[in-house]
Amino acid sequence: MIKKFQASTIAIAAALSLTIALPTSAQTVQDESDVEAGLELPNGQKFFGKVDPNTRRATAIVNGEILTGTDVEHRLSLLLAIQNASPSEAEKEQLRPQILANLIDETLQIQEAKANEIEVTSADVVSRAERRSQEIFRRPISELPTYLKEIGSSQDSFIRLVEGQIAWSRLLARNVRVNVSEQEVNAILDKLKADKGKTEYRVSEIYLSFNQQNQDAVVETSKRILANLQQGGSFAELANRFSEATTSSQGGDLGFVKPEVLPTSMAQALTTLGIGQLVTVPVPGGLSIMLLTDKKQILTTDARDSILSLKQISVNLPKDADQATIASLVENFNTKTRNIKGCGQVEEVAATFNGEVGSNPNLVARQLPPGLQDAMLKLQVGQTTQVFRDVNGVTVFVLCGRDQPKEAKLPTFDEIMVPLENERIDRRANIYLRDLRRDAIIEYN
Numbered sequence: 431m432i433k434k435f436q437a438s439t440i441a442i443a444a445a446l447s448l449t450i451a452l453p454t455s456a457q458t459v460q461d462e463s464d465v466e467a468g469l470e471l472p473n474g475q476k477f478f479g480k481v482d483p484n485t486r487r488a489t490a491i492v493n494g495e496i497l498t499g500t501d502v503e504h505r506l507s508l509l510l511a512i513q514n515a516s517p518s519e520a521e522k523e524q525l526r527p528q529i530l531a532n533l534i535d536e537t538l539q540i541q542e543a544k545a546n547e548i549e550v551t552s553a554d555v556v557s558r559a560e561r562r563s564q565e566i567f568r569r570p571i572s573e574l575p576t577y578l579k580e581i582g583s584s585q586d587s588f589i590r591l592v593e594g595q596i597a598w599s600r601l602l603a604r605n606v607r608v609n610v611s612e613q614e615v616n617a618i619l620d621k622l623k624a625d626k627g628k629t630e631y632r633v634s635e636i637y638l639s640f641n642q643q644n645q646d647a648v649v650e651t652s653k654r655i656l657a658n659l660q661q662g663g664s665f666a667e668l669a670n671r672f673s674e675a676t677t678s679s680q681g682g683d684l685g686f687v688k689p690e691v692l693p694t695s696m697a698q699a700l701t702t703l704g705i706g707q708l709v710t711v712p713v714p715g716g717l718s719i720m721l722l723t724d725k726k727q728i729l730t731t732d733a734r735d736s737i738l739s740l741k742q743i744s745v746n747l748p749k750d751a752d753q754a755t756i757a758s759l760v761e762n763f764n765t766k767t768r769n770i771k772g773c774g775q776v777e778e779v780a781a782t783f784n785g786e787v788g789s790n791p792n793l794v795a796r797q798l799p800p801g802l803q804d805a806m807l808k809l810q811v812g813q814t815t816q817v818f819r820d821v822n823g824v825t826v827f828v829l830c831g832r833d834q835p836k837e838a839k840l841p842t843f844d845e846i847m848v849p850l851e852n853e854r855i856d857r858r859a860n861i862y863l864r865d866l867r868r869d870a871i872i873e874y875n
Contacts, residue, residue, distance in 0.1 A: 548597060747760075
């Protein structure tokens with residue numbers, strides 16, 4: 431339970447790392463530089479031979495490099511483990527073509543990096559893989575081969591994934607250049623001044639396009655995605671896999687936006703959502719699954735930006751105990767923890783129940799789940815929250831300290847410019863990858 435709390439804190443912190451509001455579009459918008467000569471499409475088409483894309487096998491040769499069905503199965507198992515997902519066989523069959531497409535892109539990225547003499551050493555890969563193994567699976571890389579084999583994947587698939595990420599990021603750093611003018615940044619600063627006090631919403635979306643022919647199938651897909659999310663699935667992972675918006679590479683995160691920059695249906699739904707709530711709304715050309723992750727008033731001090739120092743006591747409940755025994759233990763735990771007089775007693779109380787203690791001395795209140803945010807901000811230093819119970823045991827949090835948020839100020843010039851540059855780099859990266867696909871020789875088996 432301690433690890434679960436710490437892992438969720440890291441995930442939420444990563445999702446909330448962007449704090450500057452920038453204009454954004456909810457769906458894919460074509461870059462002007464993408465426009466090429468139009469296609470001359472024939473009328474009354476007649477196809478020779480039988481063409482059935484649904485019979486394509488999940489294997490390919492990419493510029494002479496072979497991707498096997500085993501590669502696809504290993505990567506599928508790896509991603510399902512990362513997402514802690516258990517889809518049906520029918521759902522896995524739908525995922526395999528996308529996994530193959532991802533492997534093709536990854537292969538093209540690694541090949542392009544090598545063609546540009548980008549060096550990715552074994553030491554680079556091992557170092558990154560060690561960190562990722564700890565972050566994702568909570569185990570050292572030495573234990574990873576056995577674990578991955580047990581889940582139907584392999585260390586080679588994990589290492590290849592890491593190598594692709596390193597190669598692509600270094601390639602983009604060398605070859606992709608963007609420009610953000612001083613006038614653009616100053617215009618955003620002026621707009622922030624004018625919008626002071628207005629409410630902004632941090633939104634994530636999964637955009638699915640459809641037409642008359644596939645609308646029913648897309649609606650069914652959206653229902654499955656929504657059910658997965660309601661059961662605890664990762665929004666960022668599902669957005670990366672399914673969303674057709676330009677935000678998919680950021681896990682669907684639009685950042686903080688004002689309702690007026692969104693399609694009308696999204697804007698109307700947004701103001702009715704509570705933090706952490708989901709909704710599916712129709713949008714031009716398709717539908718969007720929206721998640722409200724946060725909201726704030728522009729350039730206004732918010733108590734949820736307070737820095738908290740927390741301790742946590744977690745106690746596992748005996749699995750073979752009867753209900754009366756469990757009820758008595760929970761009641762005793764509740765009584766003892768409510769009588770805690772400051773964080774100095776946490777270890778003593780935890781030892782009474784053979785519990786575990788976790789701590790975080792530098793946590794922004796906004797990073798906590800919405801319900802826990804509200805409870806924590808009402809506490810005095812030294813007080814405890816109510817006891818939280820799940821299938822494994824009971825948990826309580828103790829507030830050890832709280833630093834009030836600093837006065838809200840305009841972001842600096844660089845705090846505006848850097849996200850703008852990153853957004854444009856991402857757009858150019860998508861174009862770069864599209865060109866690699868276009869020029870590649872890919873044979874499907």
